[in-house]
Amino acid sequence: ETGVTQSPTHLIKTRGQQVTLRCSSQSGHNTVSWYQQALGQGPQFIFQYYREEENGRGNFPPRFSGLQFPNYSSELNVNALELDDSALYLCASSLTSGGPTDTQYFGPGTRLTVL
Amino acid sequence: AQSVAQPEDQVNVAEGNPLTVKCTYSVSGNPYLFWYVQYPNRGLQFLLKYITGDNLVKGSYGFEAEFNKSQTSFHLKKPSALVSDSALYFCAVRLTGFQKLVFGTGTRLLVSP
Numbered sequence: 001e002t003g004v005t006q007s008p009t010h011l012i013k014t015r016g017q018q019v020t021l022r023c024s025s026q027s028g029h030n031t032v033s034w035y036q037q038a039l040g041q042g043p044q045f046i047f048q049y050y051r052e053e054e055n056g057r058g059n060f061p062p063r064f065s066g067l068q069f070p071n072y073s074s075e076l077n078v079n080a081l082e083l084d085d086s087a088l089y090l091c092a093s094s095l096t097s098g099g100p101t102d103t104q105y106f107g108p109g110t111r112l113t114v115l
Numbered sequence: 116a117q118s119v120a121q122p123e124d125q126v127n128v129a130e131g132n133p134l135t136v137k138c139t140y141s142v143s144g145n146p147y148l149f150w151y152v153q154y155p156n157r158g159l160q161f162l163l164k165y166i167t168g169d170n171l172v173k174g175s176y177g178f179e180a181e182f183n184k185s186q187t188s189f190h191l192k193k194p195s196a197l198v199s200d201s202a203l204y205f206c207a208v209r210l211t212g213f214q215k216l217v218f219g220t221g222t223r224l225l226v227s228p
Binding site: 004006031033035040041042043044045048050055056058090092101102103104105106107108109111 | 119149151156157158159160161164166205207209213214215216217218219220221
């Protein structure tokens with residue numbers, strides 16, 4: 001059984017550019033959540049996808065968008081990058097969305113630097 | 116709104132001594148509580164969770180946590196610390212039926228030889 005994987009590991013972009021981050025969920029998991037972890041902070045919830053539909057969103061602007069594919073892998077897209085978008089982006093997968101046994105398992109993250 | 120507080124930025128303990136990492140939470144309903152550990156340049160690794168039932172929860176690597184509803188706390192404990200336990204520890208809360216985890220700011224645990 002493979003765990004959650006993310007690509008790329010590191011990414012450097014300039015202000016105003018667009019970026020796509022990718023996540024493969026753990027085998028058997030149909031739910032993917034994305035979090036942003038700024039330096040020295042705890043992760044902040046961006047949004048969650050359940051069976052290819054957005055299923056909850058945190059306090060992030062619309063330039064943060066996502067997709068989930070039929071194999072339950074997911075993408076996070078960020079448009080018009082800002083310096084404050086520099087962070088570790090974490091993907092987490094879970095068996096279901098919000099159930100009592102629902103545990104989110106995290107990938108290693110993508111470190112995004114915006115110059 | 117849900118919130119989690121980890122009052123200590125850093126906890127220092129000698130190897131072999133017991134350790135406690137503190138967490139308090141604030142929610143309006145019944146919480147699910149979690150502990151995760153993060154090693155340098157890595158993602159979060161799940162340690163344990165409280166859903167319901169026994170207030171003492173046992174998890175990975177000898178860690179355990181005690182849920183105290185009256186004090187709204189969920190402190191992480193280990194009877195005997197190892198140098199390899201040195202890492203960043205996050206407490207998180209999720210409400211029943213809701214999707215997002217709300218994390219604390221993290222506590223750095225430093226175990227000295």
